[in-house]
Amino acid sequence: MLGNSTQAWGSISKLLHWLIVALLLTQYTLGWIGAGLPIGMEKLVVLSRHKSFGILILALAVLRVTWRLLNPTPALPAHMPALQQRLARATHVVLYGCLFALPLSGWVMSSARNFSVSFFNLFQLPDLVGPGDTLYVFSRSVHVGLTWILLAAALLHVAAALKHHFIDRDMVLRRMLPFIRS
Ligand code: HEM
Numbered sequence: 001m002l003g004n005s006t007q008a009w010g011s012i013s014k015l016l017h018w019l020i021v022a023l024l025l026t027q028y029t030l031g032w033i034g035a036g037l038p039i040g041m042e043k044l045v046v047l048s049r050h051k052s053f054g055i056l057i058l059a060l061a062v063l064r065v066t067w068r069l070l071n072p073t074p075a076l077p078a079h080m081p082a083l084q085q086r087l088a089r090a091t092h093v094v095l096y097g098c099l100f101a102l103p104l105s106g107w108v109m110s111s112a113r114n115f116s117v118s119f120f121n122l123f124q125l126p127d128l129v130g131p132g133d134t135l136y137v138f139s140r141s142v143h144v145g146l147t148w149i150l151l152a153a154a155l156l157h158v159a160a161a162l163k164h165h166f167i168d169r170d171m172v173l174r175r176m177l178p179f180i181r182s
């Protein structure tokens with residue numbers, strides 16, 4: 001089943017969910033390594049990969065949200081208290097928000113620093129803003145701040161998924177896993 005139903009996630013949603021998780025792991029690794037390197041060729045290469053993967057995440061996030069809007073969404077289990085349902089939705093909004101805000105703040109940061117952004121050396125993206133020190137410092141703080149917000153939201157999200165599986169013993173985790181028909 002490619003599309004979602006009101007009970008289950010389809011293959012496209014699952015593929016996009018897990019592909020983005022894998023890319024985010026890559027992205028944190030490259031970001032932390034790149035930020036820690038002294039100025040030089042190696043830093044430039046690592047951060048250029050980081051930027052390309054970040055733009056790929058932005059493109060996949062656009063696809064993901066478009067696909068979600070075009071499809072039904074599986075309902076949360078009826079046994080979940082209303083407050084928990086609201087917390088789940090709020091966490092999802094923060095997660096989706098970060099998938100857009102992180103790449104965009106990174107892109108603004110690079111443009112403000114007068115570094116162009118290329119997509120795996122295939123083509124160059126336009127600068128989002130003109131060069132400027134204040135904007136660079138501001139967007140860099142936003143970018144780094146968002147990395148911690150995303151990390152915190154993702155940890156809460158993973159803890160919730162594990163609680164559904166091992167404590168509530170419902171189908172919420174199973175229905176997002178690949179190769180399992182729910
Ligand atoms: C979802 C996508 C992204 C994630 C999760 C992410 C994550 C990170 C992380 C964890 C760091 C290290 C921060 C630190 O110093 O603690 C970082 C740094 C950086 N990111 Fe991203 N990033 C993303 C997208 C982008 C994009 C699209 C660009 C540019 C087009 C970008 C440009 C940079 C730059 C230039 C740095 C180095 C900052 C510095 O040390 O001066 N990032 N990012």
Ligand code: HEM
Pocket residue numbers: 017020021024068073074075076092093095096154157158161162172173174175176
């Ligand atoms: C940083 C990594 C992650 C991000 C950004 C992320 C993002 C999201 C988002 C935005 C949704 C909401 C789907 C929607 O209602 O449109 C979702 C659903 C889900 N995620 Fe994640 N996720 C991440 C990691 C994980 C991990 C590691 C697990 C498993 C332990 C997981 C398990 C699930 C499950 C089970 C659902 C389905 C919830 C439901 O059926 O209502 N996620 N994820």
